[in-house]
């Protein structure tokens with residue numbers, strides 16, 4: 001009887017395997033392009049859609065044929081940070097917040113990118129953040145704390161022989177204090193072409209490219225005009241990456257991150273959420289159009305978590321928000337320091353809100369702002385958090401949906417939420433992505449499609 005049960009179970013298993021239409025192993029995709037919108041929840045997407053196309057319009061991402069919803073909790077928190085969120089998508093296991101490329105016990109784990117390397121596929125990472133930051137690092141390095149020496153992450157990326165690395169983070173590749181060799185020279189010795197400008201990127205011909213276009217993260221799209229930025233767009237970096245990885249290769253895996261959707265969300269900066277999400281949507285469009293010409297490709301669009309509970313509220317003043325031409329981060333950089341170097345002058349606060357956000361602050365508003373940018377001990381917050389304070393006021397003034405600063409201040413992730421995120425898929429194997437999933441399912445499904453043990 002027992003034998004018969006086992007036999008029947010096996011037959012049922014075979015039946016399911018052959019009727020579920022799974023493409024895997026040698027029938028799987030040749031190339032996988034995984035695009036991650038950092039902090040991109042459905043609220044961020046809806047804001048971008050309304051601002052760019054109006055209520056009847058569609059983002060390009062929304063045209064992809066398969067969708068799923070994904071839970072993102074981490075091993076030690078119901079709300080993940082980018083380290084544990086990126087790691088879940090990279091290694092297929094939950095880890096603790098702040099951990100990168102390791103399991104919840106701190107043990108190093110193989111990432112899906114490593115599996116592609118093991119099988120002699122080419123690999124690449126692209127981001128608008130530093131290439132050593134949480135999401136790209138989760139696929140290419142292992143550290144127990146994301147704030148550890150960023151240079152050690154840059155070194156691991158070299159040791160791991162990732163073919164294309166593009167984004168910001170130049171300041172982590174110089175010689176460190178201990179008299180180590182300059183990391184860029186080590187990359188060059190290992191055969192990488194190093195590029196630092198858009199023109200150099202366009203001209204690059206090598207099979208291995210290290211492109212670093214800014215000291216840390218790249219500039220917000222919204223500030224690029226004001227800052228006379230010469231950085232490549234996310235789509236330009238993506239195009240060169242695909243061109244490079246697809247040259248004479250058996251196939252490739254590329255992770256492309258729109259990182260600053262998260263940064264804009266932390267500042268409740270709806271205008272930048274719009275610009276950064278459209279920048280990301282453009283990169284998705286580029287990849288899908290490339291995949292249409294290369295039908296053995298899977299394009300997967302995901303997010304690591306949602307940030308700040310951004311929502312498209314009914315009274316949100318879209319017209320006014322679209323008129324704002326710089327980010328709260330830029331506005332914070334324009335505040336004048338007091339003579340003693342601590343805090344900012346009332347006049348400059350009034351001026352910056354008027355000039356850039358078209359808001360008239362009363363004396364009481366300014367007094368409240370002055371108190372909100374200080375700790376209980378009277379210390380002024382770093383400029384980034386001053387920017388968050390500015391952005392949150394602008395969002396409130398124009399009735400946009402975002403967590404209150406008081407909630408953000410209590411949060412260890414700076415205002416991330418456990419709201420489900422969406423996955424969109426196009427191409428070979430895309431039909432595997434549907435229903436409600438866990439973030440750890442994403443690399444497991446990719447590995448199964450490729451026939452990798454994972």
Ligand SMILES: [Zn+2]
Nearest residue numbers: 039082262307
């Ligand atoms: Zn974040």
